[in-house]
Structures are given as C-alpha cells and as structure tokens.
Amino acid sequence: MEIIVVGAGVSGLAVAHELAAHHHVTVLEAAPGPRGGGYMIDLFGPGFAAAERIGVMPALRSRAHLFRGVRYEAADGTPTGRLDAAPLIEAAGGRYFSILRPDIEQALLSCLPGSARIRYGARVDAVRDAGADHAEVVLADGEVLGADLVVGCDGVRSAVRAALLPQHAAVIPMGFRAASFLLEAPQLAAELGDWALMTDTVGRIGGLYACDERRIALFLAEQVDRLDVARPAPDRDRLQRAYQGLHPLIDGALPLCPETFYDDLVAQSTAPRWSVGRIVLAGDAAHAVSLLAGQGASLAIAGAEALGRSLRASGPHIGAGLAEYERRFRPIADRAQRSGRRSASAFIPATAAQLRMQQLGRRALDVPGVARILTRRFIAA
Numbered sequence: 001m002e003i004i005v006v007g008a009g010v011s012g013l014a015v016a017h018e019l020a021a022h023h024h025v026t027v028l029e030a031a032p033g034p035r036g037g038g039y040m041i042d043l044f045g046p047g048f049a050a051a052e053r054i055g056v057m058p059a060l061r062s063r064a065h066l067f068r069g070v071r072y073e074a075a076d077g078t079p080t081g082r083l084d085a086a087p088l089i090e091a092a093g094g095r096y097f098s099i100l101r102p103d104i105e106q107a108l109l110s111c112l113p114g115s116a117r118i119r120y121g122a123r124v125d126a127v128r129d130a131g132a133d134h135a136e137v138v139l140a141d142g143e144v145l146g147a148d149l150v151v152g153c154d155g156v157r158s159a160v161r162a163a164l165l166p167q168h169a170a171v172i173p174m175g176f177r178a179a180s181f182l183l184e185a186p187q188l189a190a191e192l193g194d195w196a197l198m199t200d201t202v203g204r205i206g207g208l209y210a211c212d213e214r215r216i217a218l219f220l221a222e223q224v225d226r227l228d229v230a231r232p233a234p235d236r237d238r239l240q241r242a243y244q245g246l247h248p249l250i251d252g253a254l255p256l257c258p259e260t261f262y263d264d265l266v267a268q269s270t271a272p273r274w275s276v277g278r279i280v281l282a283g284d285a286a287h288a289v290s291l292l293a294g295q296g297a298s299l300a301i302a303g304a305e306a307l308g309r310s311l312r313a314s315g316p317h318i319g320a321g322l323a324e325y326e327r328r329f330r331p332i333a334d335r336a337q338r339s340g341r342r343s344a345s346a347f348i349p350a351t352a353a354q355l356r357m358q359q360l361g362r363r364a365l366d367v368p369g370v371a372r373i374l375t376r377r378f379i380a381a
Contacts, residue, residue: 002026019151066098
C-alpha cells in the first residue's frame with residue numbers, strides 16, 4: 001500500500017515507523033529540514049509503552065533527562081519552594097523521563113526504517129479523497145501525488161483537517177501564549193544542574209532547565225485573550241518587553257534569543273470525525289491536547305501505534321481499520337483533553353491569592369502519602 005504522511009513532527013515520524021514495515025511510506029514536510037526549536041516535555045503514559053513496542057525507546061532514552069525536581073523562585077530570585085520528582089517517577093513505575101521535543105524527532109529520525117522516505121521542503125496545497133480507494137495530495141509546485149492512504153500529521157492548525165472537514169474542525173485557544181528557545185550557557189547549565197527552575201509569579205511564568213553541560217532551555221508563558229486564534233509571529237523585541245523583570249536569570253537570557261524560536265498560542269484541536277474516505281488524521285491534527293495536559297508527544301506515539309494496529313487487523317478493508325482506530329483511541333485522547341482543560345485555571349496564577357493557593361498546595365505534597373496519591377492520579381489522567 002502506498003501511504004503519504006503529511007508532517008514530519010513526532011506524530012508523522014511515529015506513524016512512518018509504525019507503517020513502513022508493511023507499506024511504502026512517504027513523509028512530506030514543508031520545513032527545509034528537521035526543526036530545532038521547542039520545549040522540554042515529560043514522556044510517560046500510553047506513549048511510553050507504545051515506544052517500547054515500536055522499537056524506538058533506546059533512541060529516546062539516549063536523549064532523555066531525569067530531573068530531580070523543580071525549584072521555585074520569586075521574581076527577585078528568592079526561593080519559594082521545591083517539588084521533588086521522585087513521587088512522579090515512582091507512580092509511573094520508572095517509565096517516565098523528560099526530553100526536548102526536537103530530540104524526540106531526532107530520535108525517531110535516527111532509527112527510521114529504510115522503507116520510509118522523507119521529502120523536506122514539500123509544502124502541501126491540497127488534499128482530496130479521489131474515490132475508488134484513492135487519495136491525492138497536491139504540492140505547492142503543482143505536483144500531484146496519489147496514495148492508497150493519506151495521514152494528516154500536520155499539527156494543531158492542520159491544513160489536512162481543514163480540507164477534510166472545512167465546516168466543523170476547530171482550534172480552541174486556552175487563553176495562553178508560550179515561547180521557548182535554546183541557548184549556549186555552560187555556567188548557567190552547571191548552576192541549574194538536575195533541578196529545573198520555575199518562577200513563582202502572577203500573570204506570566206518562566207522556566208529554565210539544563211539540557212546538557214552546555215545548553216539550557218528557556219520556557220515562557222503568559223495569559224492572553226481567549227478570542228485570539230491566529231498563530232502569532234515570533235518577535236524577539238516583544239518577548240523582551242513581555243518578560244523583562246520576570247526573574248534575574250531570565251532577564252540575562254532574553255537578549256540571547258535566536259532569530260527563530262517557538263512562539264504560539266496554547267490550544268487544543270477538535271474534529272467530529274478523524275477520517276473521510278482514504279484520508280485520516282493523527283496526532284495534534286486529530287486531538288491536540290495542549291501543553292497543559294503534558295501528554296501530546298505520548299499520545300502522538302500511542303496514536304501512531306493504534307493506527308498501525310487497526311490497519312493490520314482490518315487487512316484490505318482500510319475503511320474498517322480507520323473506524324476501529326478512532327473507536328479505540330478517541331476515548332484516550334478525549335480524556336487527555338479534559339485533563340488539559342482542567343489544568344488551564346491553575347497553569348498561570350491570575351492573582352496573588354491564586355499564587356498563594358498554589359504555594360500552599362505544593363507544601364501539602366510534603367505530607368507523607370499525599371504526593372504519591374496525587375501523582376498517581378496525574379499519571380492516570
């Protein structure tokens with residue numbers, strides 16, 4: 001079977017891994033090469049076991065980080081508390097680690113089967129179900145590619161989803177905007193060590209963590225109007241204005257922001273159905289949970305495995321396989337999206353009173369047994 005995957009992010013590469021063993025797979029990516037920006041994520045949950053079964057876990061572990069926890073500091077650098085990661089790792093049975101999102105893509109690329117081909121710089125202009133068990137992808141240069149199946153893995157603002165379901169699919173802003181970039185800072189990396197640093201602040205937050213001995217990653221987020229839906233243009237000057245004074249270490253890192261960096265609204269995506277004919281959605285194109293849920297990459301890998309398993313079980317009946325994929329995996333994605341929506345109110349404290357409640361909540365985790373109970377609920381969410 002000829003399969004075209006649109007998008008070479010975590011979902012697209014995981015789908016390529018899962019399907020290339022039995023089919024010819026071509027991955028189309030609009031960017032000229034692998035992307036380097038992004039933020040640190042925690043890999044746990046359904047994607048962890050799926051990565052083991054797909055066979056990509058060794059490549060992921062070689063790029064993984066295990067932080068001892070998070071230390072919190074006020075805007076002037078005063079320590080306000082710590083959160084130990086040990087209960088979370090214990091609740092996950094050790095099947096948990098942190099990893100930069102672009103490092104997940106590099107890990108998947110490093111062991112991609114030879115039967116999967118990636119075309120960078122291939123921007124998709126149109127996708128259509130051509131009937132008679134056939135689909136077509138039209139590239140920006142006019143080239144038309146035919147396939148037995150097209151898998152849209154092109155993110156929360158999926159063009160494949162918009163073409164598939166133009167009247168129904170939606171992007172739902174969560175009321176926050178986030179930015180992240182990497183920079184060389186060996187001295188700061190040594191100072192941070194195995195502890196991530198988060199600000200204890202109102203209306204905006206920042207985080208710093210060491211990626212290795214030389215690099216650190218900076219994560220920033222602020223509250224914005226929920227009516228905003230268009231992707232913002234990254235602007236280094238705006239970043240400096242918006243976050244200056246958030247923390248002394250962040251003030252020092254902001255001028256080192258590169259020309260290109262991750263900057264986007266925090267959003268979820270929905271679609272009333274995930275497939276039409278020989279076109280199907282996967283990953284954030286089907287069910288973006290937002291970084292508030294903390295499981296986007298995990299669900300991308302688990303969803304890729306669910307798609308491959310369903311297609312193998314259905315044999316030549318591709319439509320039945322796509323329906324089974326959605327039946328099996330949509331409840332999992334829906335549960336993660338609900339978790340993300342519940343987390344929205346606590347993501348960034350809007351008032352000093354909300355900040356104080358968060359600080360008290362962190363202190364409650366020091367009570368014996370409380371951390372274990374709450375982290376197990378988080379892992380199961």
